[in-house]
Amino acid sequence: MTKTSIPGIHHVTAISGPAQANVDFYTGTLKQRLVKKTVNFDAPDTYHLYYGDRKGAPGTILTFFPFADAGPGRAGPGMASAYAYAVPKGRFVEWMERLGDAAVDFAGIDERFGQQYITLHDADGAPVELIETDRISDEVLDGFHSVTLWERDIGPTARLLTEAFGYEERGHETTGGIERLRLVAPGSERGNVVDLIRSDRASIGRPGAGTIHHVAFRARTNDEQREWQDRLLTFGHRTTPVIDRQYFNAIYFREPGGVLFEIATDPPGFAVDEPVETLGRTLKLPPQYEPIRDRIERILPPLKVAS
Ligand code: ZN
Numbered sequence: 001m002t003k004t005s006i007p008g009i010h011h012v013t014a015i016s017g018p019a020q021a022n023v024d025f026y027t028g029t030l031k032q033r034l035v036k037k038t039v040n041f042d043a044p045d046t047y048h049l050y051y052g053d054r055k056g057a058p059g060t061i062l063t064f065f066p067f068a069d070a071g072p073g074r075a076g077p078g079m080a081s082a083y084a085y086a087v088p089k090g091r092f093v094e095w096m097e098r099l100g101d102a103a104v105d106f107a108g109i110d111e112r113f114g115q116q117y118i119t120l121h122d123a124d125g126a127p128v129e130l131i132e133t134d135r136i137s138d139e140v141l142d143g144f145h146s147v148t149l150w151e152r153d154i155g156p157t158a159r160l161l162t163e164a165f166g167y168e169e170r171g172h173e174t175t176g177g178i179e180r181l182r183l184v185a186p187g188s189e190r191g192n193v194v195d196l197i198r199s200d201r202a203s204i205g206r207p208g209a210g211t212i213h214h215v216a217f218r219a220r221t222n223d224e225q226r227e228w229q230d231r232l233l234t235f236g237h238r239t240t241p242v243i244d245r246q247y248f249n250a251i252y253f254r255e256p257g258g259v260l261f262e263i264a265t266d267p268p269g270f271a272v273d274e275p276v277e278t279l280g281r282t283l284k285l286p287p288q289y290e291p292i293r294d295r296i297e298r299i300l301p302p303l304k305v306a307s
Contacts, residue, residue, distance in 0.1 A: 005166025006228075009144050009191030010218040010248070010264040011050075011061035012083045014126060015073065017209040019047050019066035019303055021123035026051045026062065028306045029104055029120075030085070030128070031140045034280035035270050036247065037303070040065050044289050045299050050247075053139045056270035056279055058218050059190035060143030065213065068301070072125065076205020077152040078258030080212035081197070084117065084129035086145035086190070088137040092116060095130055095140075113171045113182055124210035135189060146193035147215050149259050150205070154181050154196045156256035161194055164235045165217070177201060191218075214252070216262035222249060228263050239263070246286045247272060280305070 016022040026032045035056035040046045046067060052060040062083065075081035087095055099106060099120065106120040117131040131145045151157050158181055161167040167183035174180070177200040185192040205211070219225035222242075229239050229251055239251040248264040255261050270276075273284050283300070285293055 005185050005187060006263075007188045007192070007218045007220060008059055008185050009147055010058045010216040010262075010266070011063055012080070012144070012147055012215055013063045013065070013213045014083075015070060015207065015209055015211055015213055016064045016066045016122075016126075017070050017072075017124045018068050019049065019064075019301060022049065022064055022066050023303055023305055025122045029099070029102060032060075032062070034305050035061070036284060037280050037282070038246070038284045038286070039289065039296060039300070041245065041286060044285075044292070044296055047300060047303075050270065050280070052270070053141075053143060055276055057143065057190075058264075058266050058269075060139075060141075062144075067209070070124075070209035073206050073208025073211035075150055075211055076203045077150050077199075079150055079205045079207075080147055080215050080259050081150040082119075082127045082129055082148040083212070084131045084145040084147070084193075085141040086133040086135055086137075086143060087130050088139065088142045089134050091140070092130075092132040112180075113173070122210070126210040126212075142190065144191035146191070146195055147212075148195040148197055149215070149255075149257065150197050150199070151257040152198065153257070154179065154198050157196055157259075158183065160235065160237075160255055161196075164231060164237075167194060214260035214262050216250070216264040219263050219265045221267065222265055225249060225251060225263055225265050246284075 027034055032051040033054055035052045036050035038048050040048045050063045106118045109116050115131050117129050119127050119129050122128055135142045161183050167185050170184045171182035179198045181196045183194045237253045239253040243250045247270050250262050250264050252262045
């Protein structure tokens with residue numbers, strides 16, 4: 001492999017409560033596009049909703065498994081604990097005004113490694129960070145800035161990300177009993193930051209609504225994914241075989257701290273089964289579930305999406 005660093009985050013997948021409230025927050029409040037409406041391929045009686053930019057580009061994709069009766073979860077060590085969107089250059093004030101006008105609660109402006117950010121909460125209470133960046137974009141949010149992984153011990157995960165994935169350490173700070181190490185994938189911009197945190201306070205996480213299920217990193221091609229698979233094996237991580245997720249191919253493994261990692265290919269992308277112009281409007285099913293489409297459509301709750 002000529003290039004030895006991961007190009008950043010491909011998508012983040014989380015668990016939510018009722019689907020409609022989730023759609024309202026991400027398409028309404030955060031102005032993201034619902035780029036794919038499909039089902040959980042492992043449990044087709046529940047939705048799998050994908051939000052992203054207009055094209056559904058890697059690095060902008062946040063996906064949810066909504067469960068109407070999901071109990072509330074909370075992040076803890078061994079879990080990804082937050083995702084942050086990149087606010088394009090010059091639009092931070094506009095975002096605060098927009099949220100103020102919509103009466104969306106957020107704590108005051110904070111600063112981390114010299115960048116201003118605010119934290120709001122989605123319909124299930126999951127923290128969503130909006131971070132001011134220098135990135136130029138005509139999107140209201142330029143995809144992900146970063147993801148935060150809560151670890152018991154930062155060292156082993158930091159070693160994996162730097163030695164295997166090519167991330168570089170770019171900052172270290174401790175505030176309010178929380179130690180934070182910033183890692184950046186060189187040579188890319190969108191979603192290229194991973195923060196590792198460790199808290200002095202004992203805490204136990206609980207999966208459920210409002211928690212992150214896994215973090216997927218990008219492979220530009222299927223060949224590159226195979227190379228990551230081989231490379232991870234030399235670091236002692238055996239991944240799953242390649243799994244066809246219709247919009248990308250996926251391999252999974254657990255990082256040393258316990259967070260489920262995925263490596264997902266950029267191709268074929270979300271326009272593989274519907275045109276970019278109409279992404280997300282109709283329920284898309286993988287071939288194995290088309291024969292039971294009627295049954296699936298009867299079970300899934302109807303969704304209203306802000307245009
Ligand atoms: Zn995934």
